[in-house]
Amino acid sequence: MPHMSAARVASLYVHVPFCAQKCAYCAFYSEPSSGDLINRYVAALIRELEMVADDLAPKTIFFGGGTPSLLNLRQWEQILRAMERLHLLGAEEVTVECNPATVSPDKAKLLRDFGVNRISMGVQSLDETLLERLGRIHSREQVFKSFDILRKAGFDNLNLDLMFAIPGQTLEIWRATLAEALALGSEHLSSYEVIYEDDTPLFAQLQAGAFDVDEDLACAMYEELVARATAAGFRQYEVANFARGPKPKQSTVQSPQSAPCCEPTVDCGLATTDIPAFACKHNVSYWRGGSFYGLGPSATSFVRGVRTKNWSNTQLYCEQLEKGNRAVESREELPPLKRAGETAAFGLRMVAGWPFEEFKRTTDFDLRHEWAAEMGQLTARGWAARDENHFQLTSQGLRFADAAAELFLR
Numbered sequence: 001m002p003h004m005s006a007a008r009v010a011s012l013y014v015h016v017p018f019c020a021q022k023c024a025y026c027a028f029y030s031e032p033s034s035g036d037l038i039n040r041y042v043a044a045l046i047r048e049l050e051m052v053a054d055d056l057a058p059k060t061i062f063f064g065g066g067t068p069s070l071l072n073l074r075q076w077e078q079i080l081r082a083m084e085r086l087h088l089l090g091a092e093e094v095t096v097e098c099n100p101a102t103v104s105p106d107k108a109k110l111l112r113d114f115g116v117n118r119i120s121m122g123v124q125s126l127d128e129t130l131l132e133r134l135g136r137i138h139s140r141e142q143v144f145k146s147f148d149i150l151r152k153a154g155f156d157n158l159n160l161d162l163m164f165a166i167p168g169q170t171l172e173i174w175r176a177t178l179a180e181a182l183a184l185g186s187e188h189l190s191s192y193e194v195i196y197e198d199d200t201p202l203f204a205q206l207q208a209g210a211f212d213v214d215e216d217l218a219c220a221m222y223e224e225l226v227a228r229a230t231a232a233g234f235r236q237y238e239v240a241n242f243a244r245g246p247k248p249k250q251s252t253v254q255s256p257q258s259a260p261c262c263e264p265t266v267d268c269g270l271a272t273t274d275i276p277a278f279a280c281k282h283n284v285s286y287w288r289g290g291s292f293y294g295l296g297p298s299a300t301s302f303v304r305g306v307r308t309k310n311w312s313n314t315q316l317y318c319e320q321l322e323k324g325n326r327a328v329e330s331r332e333e334l335p336p337l338k339r340a341g342e343t344a345a346f347g348l349r350m351v352a353g354w355p356f357e358e359f360k361r362t363t364d365f366d367l368r369h370e371w372a373a374e375m376g377q378l379t380a381r382g383w384a385a386r387d388e389n390h391f392q393l394t395s396q397g398l399r400f401a402d403a404a405a406e407l408f409l410r
């Protein structure tokens with residue numbers, strides 16, 4: 001049972017584990033959709049929501065996947081009505097991930113009517129050959145069409161997901177995709193380099209020598225991304241994330257005296273203006289070490305220092321919930337220093353880095369004491385900058401954020 005004396009958890013993630021077909025690069029937990037299993041999943045998810053609702057007061061909700069937009073109107077309505085009954089609607093930010101092939105005016109309207117106010121669209125590329133190579137089910141035309149449908153349904157906070165360093169993608173193709181995507185005028189842009197995960201077709205092709213990885217080209221593409229997104233009015237606030245919003249009044253490192261000044265709508269506790277208004281609040285809370293419930297197969301929760309993970313098996317997940325159990329596969333009580341190290345690492349992915357006091361408030365540890373050597377090492381390498389109040393990665397360091405962040409793990 002939740003500790004009712006503690007503040008309720010403000011972030012909710014829901015994993016929808018179905019995809020029309022598996023993309024060539026994807027190692028997320030998802031499986032081909034089948035009508036019956038989806039119905040069973042919806043009923044199980046509602047049970048899981050009922051079990052945690054009393055401990056939740058969501059400010060941000062994120063439906064990710066898998067392909068949440070694969071659920072039909074009736075299934076969506078069941079979930080959203082249950083959330084309404086459990087007083088879980090009305091969050092400041094409610095995001096649903098959509099595949100451009102599965103957006104319809106009716107679905108967009110239903111989501112909007114129930115308070116979904118942000119859509120994240122998995123575009124990946126606007127080049128037909130690359131879309132096919134990635135195993136995406138949508139065409140480039142469907143991206144433009146779906147964008148239009150979402151705008152007409154009243155969504156004024158849209159994210160586009162793009163991918164770069166795809167095998168066969170030249171700098172010219174990447175530029176063309178970027179130009180077309182930026183011309184759509186979304187409020188948010190996420191862009192990740194392709195990664196080769198074990199057990200994916202793309203990894204097997206790499207192993208078989210079907211193509212080479214070109215690190216220099218990947219770097220050039222990343223630089224192009226940052227330059228073009230910035231020129232189009234976005235601000236980078238995380239390694240792979242860009243959003244629109246007012247310009248910062250002061251930047252963090254150059255103006256150490258700056259007063260705490262979060263964007264009024266961002267409840268991130270950050271002592272900096274470096275979070276654009278259209279940043280994904282759900283992810284900002286996550287990168288800042290906030291607690292969250294993760295529901296659905298394979299989802300992770302982190303609540304009051306305890307990390308749990310649900311079974312990555314939809315059948316098993318449903319069976320457990322049908323018996324009235326939460327479908328938890330593992331539970332780990334994180335030692336405070338280990339958790340603080342992870343929080344440090346996550347927060348460093350943000351352009352704003354870590355204000356020392358903020359980190360202390362979040363974790364009870366002081367970066368200046370516990371991680372002084374690592375900070376010195378990164379600063380000497382030109383990957384990071386620090387002043388008396390903040391530590392943050394430089395643009396060079398952001399390119400290697402994973403390697404930099406790893407130093408902070410304990």
Ligand code: SF4
Binds near residue numbers: 021027066099
């Ligand atoms: S749609 Fe997303 S979750 Fe599904 S297989 Fe493709 S990348 Fe993975």
